[in-house]
Amino acid sequence: MPRGMPRAEPTVDMTPAIELRAMRRAFGAVVALDSVSLAIAPGEFFALLGPSGSGKTTCLRLIAGFDQPDSGTILLDGEDVTNTPPFARNVNTVFQDYALFPHMTVAENVAYGLRVRGIGAVERAKQAAAMLDLVRLGEFGARRPHQLSGGQRQRVALARALINRPQVLLLDEPLGALDLKLREEMQVELKGLQQRLGITFVFVTHDQGEALSMADRVAVFSQGRIEQLDTPRELYNRPQTAFVASFVGSANVVERAAAQKLTGQDRAFAIRPELIDLLAAGEPAADGYVQCAGEIVDVLYHGASSRLRVQVDERTTLAVARSESAGGGVQGLTTGARVRLAWRPDHAVPLQD
Amino acid sequence: MRSEQPRRPSWERPSLFTRVMAAAGLVFLHAPVWVIALYAFTTEDRTYQFPPPGLTLHWFDVAFARDDIWESMRLSLLVASAATLLAIILGTLAAFALARRNFSGKESITLLFVLPIALPGILTGLALLAGMRTIGLEPGFWTIVAGHATFCLVIVYNNVVARLRRIPPSWVEASMDLGARGHQTFRYVLLPQIATALLAGGMLAFALSFDEIIVTLFTAGHERTLPIWFYSELFRPRERPVTNVVAVVVILVTPGSDPARVLPDAARREEVSRESEVPPHRMPPISTPRNALRPERTHADQTPDQRQARRRRRQGRRRVEPGDRQGAGPRCRGVARPDRRGGESG
Known part of the structure; x- marks a missing residue:
């Protein structure tokens, strides 16, 4: 189109x-x-x-x-x-x-x-x-x-x-x-x-x-x-x-090269920070979820929610939003810690170039 | 009663020196005016001896009986009215054309518009005379009007253009948007906004035309405006105090035409509030030459400023003759100022 x-x-x-x-x-x-x-x-x-x-x-x-x-x-x-x-x-x-x-x-x-x-x-x-x-x-x-x-x-x-x-x-x-x-x-x-x-x-x-x-x-x-x-x-x-x-709102825009590495598909995509799950240590990802691992760059507390940024490869950093009230706080998560991320594939929106 | 006002810190209070100098300045400006007024009542009509040997109202009778004064007064008023009217129409049109639109040559045209006020009167006069001769125009009432309109137009133009530049374009757009045709937008939105600028500009133009002598000398032919009458009276020593009487009358009439007084209070208040509302970036710097001649500030101090600037420039070129000081044309305008001041405080 x-x-x-x-x-x-x-x-x-x-x-x-x-x-x-x-x-x-x-x-x-x-x-x-x-x-x-x-x-x-x-x-x-x-x-x-x-x-x-x-x-x-x-x-x-x-x-x-x-x-x-x-x-x-x-x-x-x-x-x-x-x-x-x-x-x-x-x-x-x-x-x-x-x-x-x-x-x-x-x-x-x-x-x-x-x-x-x-x-x-x-x-x-x-x-x-x-x-x-x-x-x-x-x-x-x-x-x-x-x-x-x-x-x-x-x-x-x-x-x-x-x-x-x-x-x-x-x-x-x-x-x-x-x-x-x-x-x-x-x-x-x-x-x-x-x-x-x-x-x-x-x-x-x-x-x-x-x-x-x-x-x-x-x-x-x-x-x-x-x-x-x-x-x-x-x-x-x-x-x-x-x-x-x-x-419109905030989103992680993942460029084509990085996207290929993460999902195997040759297409840029966007994903909202609130749709990315943070996996606890040893917790398996749900079926079919896209998974990746990275290092926490920074953690920002916003009151109702917190936002952390995770570097998943040299050129790609993903923002992850955590709702404080839903028990998804960021306590214990510190800069430099290694974490695993996962999201539903259909939450990643493919973008036109 | 002084204690009711908060006492200002010492560095804000004027020193004795400042006060004395201010007083001296006022005396210097106004003393000649009082001398002119004083000699309107003297019983002695040939020399200026001080103090006058006696006081009389005789010269007022003489002056009022002389037709030539009335005629010159009438002519001057008519010329000034016509020149002002012409200047208001043409100056407003020019201001509308040049305030908003950008077109090639705009700067040059703006310069051409304001040039007449920068030119010495003698050049304007000579040029007009030569031009009239070339096209075979007989000097008379309308040539004086045309000559005066050259500089009156600038005054009106400057006032109106400065005001128009402060009107946000969205006002005109809002008016059009609500269904107003061009003439309605002018009548209901723009004219009320520029009315005070037109009033101030028109009054200043009127005053300038009323006392103009140099341009008039070249364009008048046989007509005698009041300044020319003054000028020619200098060579008739017989009834010298009569010129002083006329000067006094003109002085007495002038305060009534002070724009600061004529403007209704409401208009002035509105102006103040609007000035505070318009953000500074909406007021573009005035880019035409002669900035000093066109300050758009409160009208009260605008008039004397502009008058003085113009008078200084034009009089600087004219040698003041020794016998001249009793009331040649351009002087009588200057003397209007103390009277206004006196009227306000007293």
């Missing part, structure tokens, strides 16, 4: 809310997006995940219409909008810096989309108030954005973007500027909001945890291409490339 092609097409047989066909965008010599194609189903919560500079934000900006592709087509609800200006697209955006207008009150900010469409002041105020209630900021309409906290501003930006009832809501690193606790709250809130409204959400993030916990499907970007497009579960359990395996 060629890289960059979506593996799991939307199962529902209907027009995609968003479809990108062979999108390419270069800034000078830097190719930000290289022939990206994807289809997002209506009502889907879709994440564009990748490190900075991978093209995910460029992709979002092309969907919003702030930028034009060098080649390729964008379809919204089956309609070609490649050359449609942003104000004529039924798509709204929550910006990373929220982009609230400081000279307007919160209510005026929220009502802005109605104002520029020529809707009367009374109706505007009514809808803005309803929208602020939806994001639980009912009493804050008269304030200015700078009088709100970061999380409140985020919700104002959300209300402002939703007031035009867009087909698609785009969110650019929506939780990036919030602290950890607030971020977790907003994750729940965003997910709930999306399910209540039934609007397609497309959000950009570099945080794999966020993508896994919120999205229905995730497109992993690297160097302007989609590495893999899958559900969070598939992405985690069946990464197709070394990049996805190590970017």
Whole structure:
């Protein structure tokens, strides 16, 4: 299967809310997006995940219409909008810096989309108030954005973007500027909001945890291409490339040469640290398990779990996670000790080169 | 009441020397102004003897009865208004074109825009005169306006471009995203943001045009603006105190046009809060020449700074005649400053 092609097409047989066909965008010599194609189903919560500079934000900006592709087509609800200006697209955006207008009150900010469409002041105020209630900021309409906290501003930006009832809501690193606790709250809130409204959400993030916990499907970007497009579960359990395996969660990526020595198969593979068993001295491995031996390089205690790294040959070190609560502590295991490892063969995920 | 404020450590308190020097500086700047004001009331109209032999309001009657003063005043106000309006429109357009977009030759065009303020007035004047002659244009009201607009435009441009550079691009994108057409984005998002910059730039441009004499001399033809009237009055010793009366009137009118006072409090507060909100990296360094002429800080101290810089540069080239000190054009602007200060403290 060629890289960059979506593996799991939307199962529902209907027009995609968003479809990108062979999108390419270069800034000078830097190719930000290289022939990206994807289809997002209506009502889907879709994440564009990748490190900075991978093209995910460029992709979002092309969907919003702030930028034009060098080649390729964008379809919204089956309609070609490649050359449609942003104000004529039924798509709204929550910006990373929220982009609230400081000279307007919160209510005026929220009502802005109605104002520029020529809707009367009374109706505007009514809808803005309803929208602020939806994001639980009912009493804050008269304030200015700078009088709100970061999380409140985020919700104002959300209300402002939703007031035009867009087909698609785009969110650019929506939780990036919030602290950890607030971020977790907003994750729940965003997910709930999306399910209540039934609007397609497309959000950009570099945080794999966020993508896994919120999205229905995730497109992993690297160097302007989609590495893999899958559900969070598939992405985690069946990464197709070394990049996805190590970017989504943590994984041991075993290169081809080492893999041949360990398993006898001429193919690179990935295995999650929590799926590797540590065998007690003299304990036999279960039937069919892949076995190897090595020397402990270091041991790190993380509270709920511990992680040790075991060198199995000159070039390969495997991380092994041990749950503290399940009696798999690391007591007695010290640096330099020899241990034996084993894993189920089907837990090792073969990778494309 | 002093005890209510925390006492500042000694190294932060000004020394006696600093205080004396500050006072001396203020006296040096403002004493000539008071002299000008004083001689508006003198009973003696030929020489400047000190102290004046007597005081009278007679010269005010004389001044108000003279049509030539009113005419010059009216012309100066009209020219300044027209030049300011032109500068606001063109300067804003130029700022929008040059603030964001990158295109080849942008730096050169920026330089061309700010060059008029760096050129000596006499060069601008000569060039305009030669240009007008070449295309057979009769000097008059509109040629003065055009001449003044050359440097007024720079003032407005600098103010607006500095403000635009601090507006995050995402605001414009958010506006478009929510359905606003270009004119709506300008009207609802950008104009409120640049309004105070336009006000400050416009006032400064107005003041510069109002007292401009060098460029005016070359472009005015037979028209007489107020500075030219002042200048020609110097050669009529008969009613010399009348010039002082006009100077006093101009001084008295000036404080009302101080941008720091005219700006509504709310606008200033908002500005302060916004400045603190915009992260430093959003404020690109100003890359055009003459940095000193365009500081975008609080408007209160911007105006005198910029005025002074410009005045110093332009006056440095002009020999000040001995009889000149009572109130030639460019002076009367400088004298506006003490009055404002006095008004605030007293």
